[in-house]
Amino acid sequence: MTKQSKRLYLNEVATRDGFQNEAAFIDTDDKIALIDALSACGYAKIEVTSFTSPKAIPALRDAEAVMHGIARQPGVVYTVLVPNVRGAERALSCNVDEVNLVMSLSESHNRANLRMTREQSFAQLGDVIDAMRGTGVAINVSLSTAMGCPMEGDVPLATVLDWMARFAERGVHGITLCDTTGMAYPSQVRELCERSRAQFDALELTLHFHNTRGMALANTLAALEAGIVRFDASLGGLGGCPYAPGATGNVCTEELVHMLELDGYDTGVNLAAVLDASARLPALIGHDVPSQILKAGRRTDLHPLPGGVQGMPEQRAFS
Numbered sequence: 001m002t003k004q005s006k007r008l009y010l011n012e013v014a015t016r017d018g019f020q021n022e023a024a025f026i027d028t029d030d031k032i033a034l035i036d037a038l039s040a041c042g043y044a045k046i047e048v049t050s051f052t053s054p055k056a057i058p059a060l061r062d063a064e065a066v067m068h069g070i071a072r073q074p075g076v077v078y079t080v081l082v083p084n085v086r087g088a089e090r091a092l093s094c095n096v097d098e099v100n101l102v103m104s105l106s107e108s109h110n111r112a113n114l115r116m117t118r119e120q121s122f123a124q125l126g127d128v129i130d131a132m133r134g135t136g137v138a139i140n141v142s143l144s145t146a147m148g149c150p151m152e153g154d155v156p157l158a159t160v161l162d163w164m165a166r167f168a169e170r171g172v173h174g175i176t177l178c179d180t181t182g183m184a185y186p187s188q189v190r191e192l193c194e195r196s197r198a199q200f201d202a203l204e205l206t207l208h209f210h211n212t213r214g215m216a217l218a219n220t221l222a223a224l225e226a227g228i229v230r231f232d233a234s235l236g237g238l239g240g241c242p243y244a245p246g247a248t249g250n251v252c253t254e255e256l257v258h259m260l261e262l263d264g265y266d267t268g269v270n271l272a273a274v275l276d277a278s279a280r281l282p283a284l285i286g287h288d289v290p291s292q293i294l295k296a297g298r299r300t301d302l303h304p305l306p307g308g309v310q311g312m313p314e315q316r317a318f319s
């Protein structure tokens, strides 16, 4: 398949990865209105919220109300983050299409984020997988710090592949490799994606980049070269893990779509509609968002000549 005709699948994570980090609570009705707008943008998937402990993530304590309140668009997969069986039961009561389980591949980050060892997490997520059996709900696992840990540094490729194999054996449908704190770099991403695709061709593989060090778009291109077609992205570039020092936003949806469209990819996503939705964010969350496209516009959004400038040389009348 040529690059020009390649279909990509985007998962919008702003209302989960983004909103979980916001200090001020965003009203449930505002969350619902934003998700309804996102549902009309052409995403393959939307990560709506998380069914975590309200003490750990108070910003998303209205998860049930949000899930019940949104108008679900046929063809969009509505997924939610779930840390344990309790979360899975709450998610099932809302008829989600998919649950997104989460653990970190570095011991320190897992302890900070989930208050468990990795083995305890794996056992607990195994219980969730058992609880989901026969429900028809898809299971994805997001593996945090897969490209580096802010406390431990590099995470060996063999460690990533080992944990992927353990989840593949448990029968999950998809795995998301997360660069939780923007430590990944392109050649690392390419190798990780090539090895993962070769070993786990039956799994839906998704890449989740944060732009902490400005490398998210470069890493996306590296993943594309390695054949990855699924990406998480966040409206306005919101996002960040509350348990990762210095973490900043995910790759920005409109920057990603803008770049991919220019290179001829079919993202399924309507850039104008995404920009409209992104423009609503500052009022909703009370602060500016990282999005460069929101500030600068698309590359072909032309500007009037500044006042006092006479116009193009060839348009001037020379005597």
Ligand code: COA
Residues within 6 Å of the ligand: 020, 050, 051, 052, 053, 054, 055, 056, 057, 081, 083, 084, 086, 087, 088, 090, 102, 113, 114, 115, 144, 241, 242
């Ligand atoms: N939904 C609602 N409440 C939950 C819950 C869930 N899925 N899981 C646990 N709780 C509640 C418990 O009922 C308990 O409440 P109580 O203090 O009123 O009795 C409290 O949370 C603590 O439960 P416990 O089982 O001791 O868990 P914990 O304190 O070790 O927390 C997690 C473990 C994983 C549930 C919690 O740390 C969490 O939700 N973390 C969020 C992780 C996250 O989303 N990070 C960002 C994304 S990567």
Ligand code: ZN
Residues within 6 Å of the ligand: 017, 178, 180, 208, 210, 239, 240, 241, 250
């Ligand atoms: Zn993230």
